[in-house]
Amino acid sequence: MSGLLLKELGVIENSYYEASVHRPAPSQPLHGRMDAEVCVVGGGYAGLSCALELAARGFHVALLEAQRIGWGASGRNGGQAIVGFGSEGEGAIERQCPAEVAQAAWDASVEGIRLLEQRIATYGISCDHVRGYMTLAPRPHKVEGLRRWVRHMRERYDYPLEWVERAQLGRHVASDRFVAGAYDPHSGHLHPLKYCLGLGDAARRQGVEVFENSAAYRVERDNGPVVKTAEGEVRCRQVVLAGNVYLGEFGDHLAPEIAARIMPVGTYMIATEPMDAQRASALMPSRVAVSDNNLIVDYFRLSADNRLLFGAGETFSARPPGNLVQRIRARMLQVFPQTADLNIDYSWGGFVDITMNRAPDLGRIGTNLYYAQGFSGHGLSFAGMAGKLIAEAMSGDASRFDVFTRIRHHRFPGGALFRTPALVLGMWYYKLRDLL
């Protein structure tokens, strides 16, 4: 798959997030040999969180990022910081694991939200964080599923979701499209790239040596790992692979054994021009983040400068659709016909790393390679938690990390070349299930 995803992303780089941050100058790429206790590959939430946590525990950490910090999903996403793993992911964990293990996984996801809020406070990360999140049923036949899920979350995890009838939805969203909703007071949203750059800054201040434009193309595993880049290498005791779907893009020798456990799914976003504050408040009075409960979700929220940010899982392959803006805009107008006069200022996208069962994929290869991937569209908060769990495991307490290593994952059939056709079929199946 080398280079394929990078090419596809090049087509769609007009990101509102990139346009609304001031990036620091890039750090120096890695030149020559260096020693570190841990080498982290990947400068998204998972890698940065792990590096930050390890450095706070006194480890000497080098972090290699192929592009810039936050270049991957962590700088492109919907900004929705949500508890849990989605109903599919939770279902998989509950089916496979004893009740106390499923409970521990759920608790870790709730802690993920607290960790994110703590880090925003501790490191003074200015990232427009707002609490409040809603899941909405877009059709009558989706209401019963939503109701069952809310009951399940309350009874099994004692999680305080609030049921919202159609007549009350206007308190949150000025749209006739939805039939009922579930309000979550703890989940919320933020500017994902500002948050990611804030983590990067905190990691540097904590002593992590960050090298941007430094793609790792090979990990030599014998005699203590050595992570190689084009112009240098890190000799270390342990390696963390946090490269998401891009890991194999820079060379096939990092960890071929985990590559086929995730599949890249394209999801795309648009940002309207800014509205005046009154109009924005009329559109979404409580400023919650929203997803519908289709299997292929639409998601939206207001930005701090009163744009409507609208995203949708649109492609059934790694290839972005040609008429991307029109397609997502059409979805936006189904929800908010009253936004038809707004210009679309930005459009961009990225890849979500889904696992077959939608539960996250954390694990070890041998004794000194750790990895975290497969967040299946729920990584904004949990990828950070996964990084913390790896740091705990490396510090000698793997009990919480091993909650997740118990989850079984299957490989997508067909390997790198044929995963996409399999996905096309799978996504059509989900789309049909949403419609019927």
Ligand SMILES: Cc1cc2nc3c(=O)[nH]c(=O)nc-3n(C[C@H](O)[C@H](O)[C@H](O)COP(=O)(O)OP(=O)(O)OC[C@H]3O[C@@H](n4cnc5c(N)ncnc54)[C@H](O)[C@@H]3O)c2cc1C
């Ligand atoms: C458009 C979009 C919308 C989304 N919306 C949401 C949402 O609203 N809520 C939510 O919870 N989740 C959402 N997600 C998913 C979420 O963004 C991810 O789960 C999360 O960011 C994953 O973080 P990560 O650190 O694992 O990966 P990434 O952020 O992708 O970071 C991986 C990094 O590793 C680097 N890398 C890869 N290979 C190498 C290598 N060999 N050498 C050096 N560096 C390497 C890459 O350049 C990249 O920067 C969305 C994703 C997308 C794309």
